[in-house]
Amino acid sequence: MGLLSWLILSSHALAGDVSHQHFFSPTLDHNYPYTVYLPDDYDTDATTPYPVVYLLHGSFGNERDWVTRGNLPQTADRLIAAGHLPPTVFVMPGSRSWWVDGYNEAARSAFFNDLLPHIESTYHVGGERHLRGVAGLSAGGYGALNFALERPELFAAVAALSPASYAPAPPANSSARRHPAFLDEQGQFDHERWEALNYTAHLENYRLQVTPRTTGERDISPVPLYISAGRSDVYDAEFHARLLRQTMERIQPDDVRLDLYPGGHTWRVWxxxxxxxxxxxxxxxxxxxxxxxx
Structure with a gap:
C-alpha cells in the first residue's frame, strides 16, 4: 500500500462521527436541534463514560456552525489522535436566543432542564462535573460563561471565544441590540434585562461558592476559564476580554487564561x-x- 493510501485510510479510521439530531423540548414546546460528534470507536458499552463538551454558537447562528465553519470534527480528530484529548463527545445545540431566558425563548432553562438530561440519557457520557465542559463563541461565549458562573457544580471548565460578555452594555454595533432575546414589547433594547442576564449578575454568588472560608473549606472549586479574542475585533472584544480576565482573576487568580490572536470577530480567530x-x-x-x- 502506498503512503498516500495509508494516510487516507488512517485519517478515515480515526474520524469521529457527526450527525444532526433533535428531540422534543417541553420547555420550548418545539423540537430542540443539536449536532453531535461521537469519537472514533464510540462504544455504548465502554467501562467508563465519555467526557462531554457543549459548544454554543453565536448570535443568529445555528447548531451546524461549529461543524461547517468551525472545523470542530477535524480539530477533535487531530487532538484525540495526538493524545491531547481523550475520546470525547461534543454536543453543539441550536438556540434562537443568546442562551438566556430572553423575550423570545427560554434557552437557558431548555439547556439545563431538557438538553442535559436528554444527552445524558441518550449517549454514554458522564453526568458528573469532572466529565462535563462548556464553551462557545461570541454570544455562545456569553452563554457558556453565564452557565459556568450560575451552575459551577455542573462544569469542570469553560471556554469563551471572543465572548459577547459586554459590561455594562453591548456596543452600539452589537447584534444584541437588535436580537429578539433582548427586545421588549415595543421592540426596544432592554438595558435592564441585559444587566440582569449578563455575567456580572452571577459574580457575587459565584464568588461566595468558590472562595475558601476561614476554615479553609468552600462549597466548590472554581471553574477554570479560558478566554480568547481577536486584536482587531470590531466589537472591541479585546477590551472586554481583558476586563473579564481582571474581574475573574480577583476571584480565581490561578484559573484564568487569556489568549489574543491577530484578526477580528471571525471564524479565522475562533x-x-x-x-x-x-x-x-x-x-x-x-x-x-x-x-x-x-
Whole structure:
C-alpha cells in the first residue's frame, strides 16, 4: 500500500462521527436541534463514560456552525489522535436566543432542564462535573460563561471565544441590540434585562461558592476559564476580554487564561483558538481526583 493510501485510510479510521439530531423540548414546546460528534470507536458499552463538551454558537447562528465553519470534527480528530484529548463527545445545540431566558425563548432553562438530561440519557457520557465542559463563541461565549458562573457544580471548565460578555452594555454595533432575546414589547433594547442576564449578575454568588472560608473549606472549586479574542475585533472584544480576565482573576487568580490572536470577530480567530481552548479545558475535564472531595 502506498503512503498516500495509508494516510487516507488512517485519517478515515480515526474520524469521529457527526450527525444532526433533535428531540422534543417541553420547555420550548418545539423540537430542540443539536449536532453531535461521537469519537472514533464510540462504544455504548465502554467501562467508563465519555467526557462531554457543549459548544454554543453565536448570535443568529445555528447548531451546524461549529461543524461547517468551525472545523470542530477535524480539530477533535487531530487532538484525540495526538493524545491531547481523550475520546470525547461534543454536543453543539441550536438556540434562537443568546442562551438566556430572553423575550423570545427560554434557552437557558431548555439547556439545563431538557438538553442535559436528554444527552445524558441518550449517549454514554458522564453526568458528573469532572466529565462535563462548556464553551462557545461570541454570544455562545456569553452563554457558556453565564452557565459556568450560575451552575459551577455542573462544569469542570469553560471556554469563551471572543465572548459577547459586554459590561455594562453591548456596543452600539452589537447584534444584541437588535436580537429578539433582548427586545421588549415595543421592540426596544432592554438595558435592564441585559444587566440582569449578563455575567456580572452571577459574580457575587459565584464568588461566595468558590472562595475558601476561614476554615479553609468552600462549597466548590472554581471553574477554570479560558478566554480568547481577536486584536482587531470590531466589537472591541479585546477590551472586554481583558476586563473579564481582571474581574475573574480577583476571584480565581490561578484559573484564568487569556489568549489574543491577530484578526477580528471571525471564524479565522475562533478556529485558531479552538485547539488551545480545548487543551486548556482538558487540563481539568476528565480529572476526577481534582473534584473528589466535592
Amino acid at each position: 478556529r485558531a483558538s479552538l485547539p488551545a481552548a480545548l487543551n486548556f479545558m482538558f487540563q481539568h475535564i476528565d480529572q476526577p481526583s481534582a473534584n473528589a472531595a466535592e
